[in-house]
Amino acid sequence: MSEQHSFPRHARTDAGEIEIRLMTRADEAVVLDFARKLPTHDLLFLPRNISEPKVLSAWISEIERGAFTSLLAIDNGRVVGCGTLVHDPHSWSPHVGEIRMVVSLDVRGQGIGRALSLETFALALSAGLEKLSVQMTVDQQAAIALFESLGFKAEALLRDHVCDVDGKKHDIVVLGHNVAQFGAQLEAYGVPGAVQR
Template sequence: MTGAATRGAKPVAKKKGIDWSLRELRREDGDALLAFARDIPLHDLMFLERDIRNPKVVDAWLDQCERGLIRSTLAFSGDRVVGSSALVRDELSWSPHVGEIRILIAPDARGSGLGRALAQDSMDIAQQTGIERLIVRMTPDQTSALSLFEDMGFRPEALLRNQVRDARGVTNDIVILALDVNRLRSAHEVYGLPDNFPGD
């Protein structure tokens, strides 16, 4: 992966019959991002704090990216968005050292390695921007995502029961996983491993 300061188009990867390439989110991607969000099953959006199918929410997302509050990467297959990641950090909060990773993958692009590529991209940015702790949220039935992040060193830390409610009024639990970036780096130093995250 390239560094955060030089992020742009990444090489095209082809797995599971799907070509995709990664690049940083831009203002002109708003319509493609909305179309992508509306193709994601509603249940898979439940871990997000806002409904990204709403144009106002996407506009706010783009604004926050321009202000540097969110670092987002999109995966494109042709002109179509098939995946997105966001690294969210609030430097004015009580937790400026904490970043949250949010990843969405189009149903037909799952199993292609795209989720790992987007997770790795966010983790690389976290290292370069001094984030000390990373968290991810998801519903407990998102087993593939749980396995991916656990493989990358994240560990479950909390289960929030009936935390979110969908449009039908059905409640769902949210599980939170976390990774101590400094502890992982220290462990790598002790064992003489490369100074990067699992999956590099």
């Protein structure tokens, strides 16, 4: 991580000022509490159920290994959001990263998701990634609108791709963003540090 993009950081939102910092193993209990308060439907677009302790522990191991970078949004000492950048430099797609994001139900629509998205996006830029993807269930219209406002475009619809705890299947939409092109546009306008800050 570059010095230019260090944490913790602070962001103004409609919910007030929040702290955004890197997630570590010391956060395991508070993140588990956060995840267990999320509606189950919100967890469907994640590859695994992070409200399960063993899954959360494996996630933190991935952070420690360097495969994931996870940011927590903290409001008055409480986790209200989490944004993760997943990147595997040893895969066939070393130039691609995936953003995974969840925000507490009680603070949605107040800019916390946007603040986390921008910080996660900035991590992707500083990591030199060329493309980003994000996925969610098709009914998560606010989340889709948020990512579309950041320049993401729909690339795929995966029908009946996830199955909830009641056995009901849901479609997943995959959105993509050409990060390299966006970075070049920033430089062309003379603002290469606008997102990286």
